Amino acid sequence: KNKLSLSSGKSDCFALWIVPVYLLWILRPCLVNKLSNFANAGLSLCCSWVQSHAHYSTIWPKMDPAQIDDRISRMEDMLNQLIAASAAASAENRRGLAQVRDEMANIHTRTQALEQSPASLEAGSSSPASASAAAPPPVSAGVGAPLPSPREPNVGAPERYDGDPVTCNAFLCNCSIIFSLQPLTFSSEEARVAYTINHLTGRARLWGTAEWLRGTSICHSFQSFANELRRVFGTGSLGADAGRELLDLVQGSRSVTDFAIDFRTKAPMCDWNPAALRDVFMRGLAGYMKDELVAYELPSTLEGLIELATRLDLSLHSKSPVTPASSSLASTAPxxxxxxxxxxxxxxxxxxxxxxxxxxxxxxxxxxxxxxxxxxxxxxxxxxx
Structure with a gap:
C-alpha cells in the first residue's frame, strides 16, 4: 500500500514538471525569437550610451584646474570693466541732468525778474555793465556747474565805410550800437577798433590798416579811433562847417516835410542853441510858407515851428492843384x-x-x-x- 502511494506520488510529480517542459519544447521557436529581440534591444541601448558618452567627452574635454581659474579671472575682469563703464555713464548722465536743472532754474529766475521789473530791460540795453551787476544771483538746483552766458542779440553788420564825409557819423553810430548790444563779444577796446577797421573800404580802409600796423595809440581806444576817423574823413560835417551847410540849406521847391528831414539831419552836428536853430529853419523856408506863417503866432520851439509849417503846407497842397512855389503872382487877375x-x-x-x-x-x-x-x-x- 505504501508502494502504491509512492508510485502514485511520483507519477503526479512527473506530470507536474513534464507538462511545462513539453510546453517549453513546443513554444521554443517563439521564445528564441523573443529572447533574440530582447538581446538586440539591450545591445542598442548599450551602443547609444557609449556614443553619447564619447560625444560629451569630445565637447567638454577635461581641463586643467589652472586653465579654469585663468578663464574665470578673465571673465571677472570683463565683468568689472562693464560695471565701471556703466557707472561712468550713469555719473555723466547725472551731471548732464544737474546742468539742465541749473539752467532751467536760472531761466526761471530771470523770467521772474523781468516780469517784476519791466523797466530793467530798457536799463540793460542802455548800460550793459549796470544790468549785469544788478542781475539776481543764479539759483543752484543740483551739483555746482558753470552757468551759461546770456545770449546776445544778433545785430546786422553796418555798411562798409569808404571815407564819405556825409556818412561818417552814421557809420560810427552803427558801430557803437553793435558794441552796446554785444558787450561780451567786444569786451576789449582793441576788439572794437579791429571790428571797425574790418568794416572800412577804399581809402578809409587803407588809412585804418596803416594805423593798425603802426600800432598807434588810437588803436587802443575806440573813442580815440572814432575821433581821428572824424577828423580825417569827416571834414565839413561838424562845427563851423556844419553851421555853414545849415545856413545854406533852403526849402526851394520841396515840401516842408523833406526840408525838415534834411534840417533835422544836419542840426545835431552844430552846437547851436534851440532858438538859433528855430530862426535858421524859418530863414530857409520858401516865400509862400513865410507868407502863410506871418498870420500865425509862431511857436517858441523848433519842433513846434516845424509842426505848424508842415500842417500848413499839407493844407495848401490838398486844397490847391497848383503848387504855391510855382504859382506866379503877376498872373493873378486884379x-x-x-x-x-x-x-x-x-x-x-x-x-x-x-x-x-x-x-x-x-x-x-x-x-x-x-x-x-x-x-x-x-x-x-x-x-x-
Missing part, C-alpha cells in the same frame, strides 16, 4: 477890394479874435476875403508891385 483895409506885412498884425475868425471861416489872412490864401492874395500881389 480884384477890386474896398473894405476892410488889408493887413500890411511888417506893420500891423491881426488881433487874436480876428485871426481866429478868419481861420474858422477859411478867409484870407491878408485881405479877409474868401476863395484864396495869403500866397495867392491879389491885394498882396498889387501891394508888392
Amino acid at each position: 480884384v477890386s477890394v474896398e473894405d476892410p483895409e488889408p493887413m500890411q506885412l511888417g506893420h500891423t498884425r491881426l488881433s487874436l479874435e480876428e485871426r481866429e475868425r478868419r481861420q474858422r471861416l477859411n478867409l484870407c489872412m491878408y485881405c479877409g476875403q474868401p476863395g484864396h490864401f495869403v500866397s495867392r492874395c491879389p491885394v498882396k500881389a498889387r501891394a508888392h508891385q
